[in-house]
Amino acid sequence: MPKQAATPGGKLTVSLVGAGRLGTALALALASRGYEIQAVVARRVAAARKAARLFDKQPMALSEKQLDRLPQSGLILIATPDDIISTTARSLAATLRHAPSGRTALHTSGALSSKVLSPLAEAGFHVGSIHPLVSVSDPESGAAGLREAFYCLEGDRAALRVARSVVRDLGGRSFSIHARNKALYHAAAVMASGHIVALIDIAMEMLARCGLDRRDAQRVLLPLIKSTVNNLSISDPAHALTGTFARGDLATVKRQLAALNAEDLGEALGAYKLLGYRSLQLARKSGAPQALLKKIADTLED
Numbered sequence: 185m186p187k188q189a190a191t192p193g194g195k196l197t198v199s200l201v202g203a204g205r206l207g208t209a210l211a212l213a214l215a216s217r218g219y220e221i222q223a224v225v226a227r228r229v230a231a232a233r234k235a236a237r238l239f240d241k242q243p244m245a246l247s248e249k250q251l252d253r254l255p256q257s258g259l260i261l262i263a264t265p266d267d268i269i270s271t272t273a274r275s276l277a278a279t280l281r282h283a284p285s286g287r288t289a290l291h292t293s294g295a296l297s298s299k300v301l302s303p304l305a306e307a308g309f310h311v312g313s314i315h316p317l318v319s320v321s322d323p324e325s326g327a328a329g330l331r332e333a334f335y336c337l338e339g340d341r342a343a344l345r346v347a348r349s350v351v352r353d354l355g356g357r358s359f360s361i362h363a364r365n366k367a368l369y370h371a372a373a374v375m376a377s378g379h380i381v382a383l384i385d386i387a388m389e390m391l392a393r394c395g396l397d398r399r400d401a402q403r404v405l406l407p408l409i410k411s412t413v414n415n416l417s418i419s420d421p422a423h424a425l426t427g428t429f430a431r432g433d434l435a436t437v438k439r440q441l442a443a444l445n446a447e448d449l450g451e452a453l454g455a456y457k458l459l460g461y462r463s464l465q466l467a468r469k470s471g472a473p474q475a476l477l478k479k480i481a482d483t484l485e486d
Contacts, residue, residue, distance in 0.1 A: 189258030189287060195353070196258035196288070196346065199223040200243075201272060203235035206292055207263025209326030210316070215239055216327065217353045222255040238323060248272075251279040259346065260309075262291040262301070269293060270300050277303035288346045290314045290339070294370035297363035298339040305340070312339020313366070314347045316356070319377050331355050338363055383459075384409065386452050393447050422469035429463035432476035437483055457484050 189197055198219050200211045203226040211221045223244040226232035232245035246253055254260075254276075264272050269291050276289070285308030289301055294315040301311035317334045320326030335358045337347045344360060351358040361369055384405060391401035415424035428436045437460070444453040461484060464477050 189256060189284070195219050196350075197222050197255070198259045198261060199225070199254055199257040200235075201225040201260060201262045201276070202264035202292075203232055204263060204265075205323050205326060206316075206320045207261060208235045208238065208323035209320045209330055210261060210263065210292065211235075212238060212323060212327035213330040213354055214350070215241070216331075219353075222257050223253075225251065225254070235323070248275070251275055254279065256283055256287070258287055259350075260287070260289040260304075261314075262289060264291075266293045266296055269296060273301045274303045277307040277309075280304075280309075281307045283308075286310070286342075288312070288343050290343060290347055290350075292316075293366075294336065294373055295367050297366045298343065299363060310340055310342035310346065312337065312343030312347050314350065315370075315373075317373060333357075334359065336361060336369060338366060383455060386455055390444075390447075390449060390452055393449070422466045425463060425466045425470065429460060429467050429480070430470065430472060432467060432472040432480065434476055434479050434483065437480050441483065460484050 195218055198211065198214055198221050200207050200221060200223065203224050208224075211224070215221050220241070221239055221243045223246055224232045224236045225246045225248060226235065227248050229245055229247040229250070232247060236242045236245040244253070244255070260276065262269055262272055262276075273289075273291075287308070288310045289304045290312050291298070291301060292315055293300075293313060296313065298305075298311045298313050301309070305311045313336075315336045316330050317336065318326070318329045320329065332355045335347070335351045335356050337344055337351070337358050337360045339347065348358055384402075387405055388398055388401040391404070392398060396404070412424070412426075415426070418424075428440070440456070441453070444456060461481065464481055464484075467477055468474065
């Protein structure tokens with residue numbers, strides 16, 4: 185007998201397709217809120233079994249070639265890499281085309297819209313996307329971070345209702361965007377997360393030129409980063425900006441540019457100038473002296 189689409193408590197049952205860090209973390213978070221995770225699918229069954237062992241009530245562990253054994257879960261979460269979501273949707277649609285209609289499939293890509301799940305829509309599924317604005321480096325610790333996170337939702341009306349219910353059950357908050365804006369939305373998330381990591385790596389390289397090893401450089405920068413995030417939690421960017429550009433300190437900018445040139449730190453110099461221009465825009469909004477800001481802009485262009 186096929187497993188049912190909902191638990192006795194009324195929550196949708198779930199099958200996870202793609203047992204990477206994000207997918208497994210999301211499934212663990214849902215399991216902690218009373219959802220029944222019925223199956224975990226990975227490219228290799230060994231990987232699916234490894235993920236399944238993280239659950240108190242272990243789900244079925246299936247390989248991508250065993251989709252015909254997938255339970256009739258009310259919700260299918262597709263958390264595969266972006267490049268294979270379309271292929272995965274086609275495989276699922278071919279396998280599940282005779283399953284009851286009205287079920288929901290959500291993928292977790294930030295960059296792709298629900299249109300990539302069109303084969304499943306044609307097979308009778310409600311389709312959408314659910315992307316948490318959280319950095320997940322480990323499934324178990326990531327599950328805790330997914331609770332109370334913000335989620336970007338997109339899809340058809342029925343899928344959005346399901347996605348919003350999932351987010352509420354996780355204690356999170358959600359917002360929706362149009363499908364055409366998914367790539368731009370995800371680029372913003374990359375800027376605010378991955379690119380910040382890259383920027384800190386540049387700062388660590390600069391401190392290494394001052395004689396610190398990389399571990400110490402990271403350690404001394406972390407409190408500064410945390411204080412900046414704290415400023416952003418209570419102020420808008422213009423008023424959270426502090427330091428050289430906020431003050432309009434022309435002499436300091438000149439010294440810093442000279443130091444970057446002397447050390448031949450080309451990437452750091454490029455990042456400093458690019459972000460310096462944006463910092464000047466913020467400084468103007470916060471009332472920094474306009475004449476000094478103009479001189480700084482001219483200096484950055486030299």
